[in-house]
Amino acid sequence: MRPLDTAYMMDLVPVIAGYVPLTLFMAIVAMIAALVLASMLAIVRVLRVPVLDRVVAVFISFFRGTPLLVQLFLFYFGLPQMVPAMTGINGVTAAIIGLTLHFSAYMAESIRGAILGVDRSQWEAAQSIGMTQGQLLRRIILPQGARTAAPTLMNYFIDMIKSTSLAFTLGVTEMMGAAQKEAAGSFLYLEAFLVVAIFYWIIVEVLSVGQRRLETSLGKAVAR
Amino acid sequence: MSCQIEITGLVKRFGGNTVLDGIDLCLEPGERVAIIGPSGTGKSTLLRCLNFLDRPDRGVIRLGDLSVDAARASRAEVLALRRRTAFVFQNYALFANKTARANIIEGLTTVRGWPQDKARARADDILAQIGLGDRGDSYPAAMSGGQQQRVGIGRAMALDADLMLFDEPTSALDPEWVGEVLDLIRRIADGRQTMLIVTHEMQFAREIADRVVFMEGGRIVEQGPPAQIFGRAQDDRTRAFLRRVG
Incomplete structure (x- = not known):
C-alpha cells in the first residue's frame, strides 16, 4: 500500500476549485428551468387539462423511467442525427436540458402532491x-404548496449538483472532467477522485445547512 | 316587489341525489334574508350555488343587470357573478399565507385592480370597523376563531358586493366567540346590506332578518317575516323543525 500523495492533492484543490462555478452554473440554471417546467407540469396534472394531461403523464413516466445518463446521450449524440438544428449543441447546453427535463419530471410529482395538500377551502376562498x-x-395555492414542497425540492437540487458530474460524459470539462484529466496525466486516480469527491461533499453539506435553516424558518411561519 | 336579486328554478344534483329541487327566491334591495332548516337540506348548497362554488345544474341567477343561466354560464359570467357576491365561510377559509390585512386587500388589488396604497387604506378602514385595527399584520394561525371569522367578514365587506352570503358563520366557533361575530353581522345588517344568511341561531335570525325562509328536502317550504315564521308557521314541517330546535 502506498501513502496518499497529499502534496499532489493540495495542488489539485485550486484546479478543481476553478471548475466549481461551472458545476454550480449548470445546476442552478437547470434547477430554475426545472422549477418552472415542473410547476407547469404539476398544474396541468392538478387541473386535469384535457389531452395535455395525458401528454404530461407520458412525459413524466418516460423521464422517471429511464436513466439520466441514457437521456443525456439521447440529447447529445442521438437527437442531432435526426434534428439538424441540434447538430452544433454543446455539452453544457445538452447537460442543462437533460438535467432540466429529468428533474422536472420528479419535481412535478412533488409539487403536484404539495398542491393537492393545500386545503380545499383555500381554493374556494380564492374563487x-x-x-x-x-x-x-x-x-x-402555489405559495402554500411551495412551503410543503421546499424540503423535497431542496433534495432534488442537491441531487442535481451531483448529477452535473455526468456532463463529463458529454465532453464537458467540469469538476469531474477536470479530475479525470489530471489523473490521466499523473496516474494518481485515488488522489484526484478523492479531491473531487470532497469538493462535492462540501458543497452538499453547505447546502444541507442552508436547507435546515430554511425548514426551521418555514416551520415558524406556518406554526399552527 | 322589485327584485334586486332573483333566483329562478335553481336545481343542483350530486350524483343521483337532488340537493336543490327548484329554488325560486327574490331579494329586494337591502333585504336581509335568513335561511333556516334541518341539516342536509340544501341550505349551504344554495349559497354555494349562488357563488358557483358548486355549479348549479339548472336555473337562472340574476343580479341587477347581470343574468347567469347555470346551464350555459361562461367563465366570464361566473367571474362577474362572484365579483358581485361576497361569501363568508363557516370555517373562515382565510388565506393561510397572508396576514389579516393582506386577506382583505387581496380582492381589491388582484381582482379589482386597485392600486396598493388605496387598497391598503380601505383595508385599514375595514380592520378598524371589525375591531382588529391592531391585528393587521397577524397571520390567521395566530388569531382566535372569532378574530379569524371577523377578518373573513372583513374580506367579504371589502368587495362592496351587491349580495353578501353567510354560510353558518358562527357554527365552527367556540361559544365564547359567537357574540362578537354576530355583533359584526348585525352592524352590517343595520347598514341595509342585501344579505342571505344560513344560520342555526334562531334568535339572531328573528332579530336581524326581514324575512325567514324555511327549507327542507331541497325546497323552500315556507317563508315570511320572522314574526310569522317563528310565531304562527303555516306548514307542519316548519312547526316540527322549530319545536326541535327549541
Whole structure:
C-alpha cells in the first residue's frame, strides 16, 4: 500500500476549485428551468387539462423511467442525427436540458402532491372573491404548496449538483472532467477522485445547512 | 316587489341525489334574508350555488343587470357573478399565507385592480370597523376563531358586493366567540346590506332578518317575516323543525 500523495492533492484543490462555478452554473440554471417546467407540469396534472394531461403523464413516466445518463446521450449524440438544428449543441447546453427535463419530471410529482395538500377551502376562498384560475394558483395555492414542497425540492437540487458530474460524459470539462484529466496525466486516480469527491461533499453539506435553516424558518411561519 | 336579486328554478344534483329541487327566491334591495332548516337540506348548497362554488345544474341567477343561466354560464359570467357576491365561510377559509390585512386587500388589488396604497387604506378602514385595527399584520394561525371569522367578514365587506352570503358563520366557533361575530353581522345588517344568511341561531335570525325562509328536502317550504315564521308557521314541517330546535 502506498501513502496518499497529499502534496499532489493540495495542488489539485485550486484546479478543481476553478471548475466549481461551472458545476454550480449548470445546476442552478437547470434547477430554475426545472422549477418552472415542473410547476407547469404539476398544474396541468392538478387541473386535469384535457389531452395535455395525458401528454404530461407520458412525459413524466418516460423521464422517471429511464436513466439520466441514457437521456443525456439521447440529447447529445442521438437527437442531432435526426434534428439538424441540434447538430452544433454543446455539452453544457445538452447537460442543462437533460438535467432540466429529468428533474422536472420528479419535481412535478412533488409539487403536484404539495398542491393537492393545500386545503380545499383555500381554493374556494380564492374563487369566492372572483380570482381567475391563474390568479388563485399564483397568489394562494402555489405559495402554500411551495412551503410543503421546499424540503423535497431542496433534495432534488442537491441531487442535481451531483448529477452535473455526468456532463463529463458529454465532453464537458467540469469538476469531474477536470479530475479525470489530471489523473490521466499523473496516474494518481485515488488522489484526484478523492479531491473531487470532497469538493462535492462540501458543497452538499453547505447546502444541507442552508436547507435546515430554511425548514426551521418555514416551520415558524406556518406554526399552527 | 322589485327584485334586486332573483333566483329562478335553481336545481343542483350530486350524483343521483337532488340537493336543490327548484329554488325560486327574490331579494329586494337591502333585504336581509335568513335561511333556516334541518341539516342536509340544501341550505349551504344554495349559497354555494349562488357563488358557483358548486355549479348549479339548472336555473337562472340574476343580479341587477347581470343574468347567469347555470346551464350555459361562461367563465366570464361566473367571474362577474362572484365579483358581485361576497361569501363568508363557516370555517373562515382565510388565506393561510397572508396576514389579516393582506386577506382583505387581496380582492381589491388582484381582482379589482386597485392600486396598493388605496387598497391598503380601505383595508385599514375595514380592520378598524371589525375591531382588529391592531391585528393587521397577524397571520390567521395566530388569531382566535372569532378574530379569524371577523377578518373573513372583513374580506367579504371589502368587495362592496351587491349580495353578501353567510354560510353558518358562527357554527365552527367556540361559544365564547359567537357574540362578537354576530355583533359584526348585525352592524352590517343595520347598514341595509342585501344579505342571505344560513344560520342555526334562531334568535339572531328573528332579530336581524326581514324575512325567514324555511327549507327542507331541497325546497323552500315556507317563508315570511320572522314574526310569522317563528310565531304562527303555516306548514307542519316548519312547526316540527322549530319545536326541535327549541
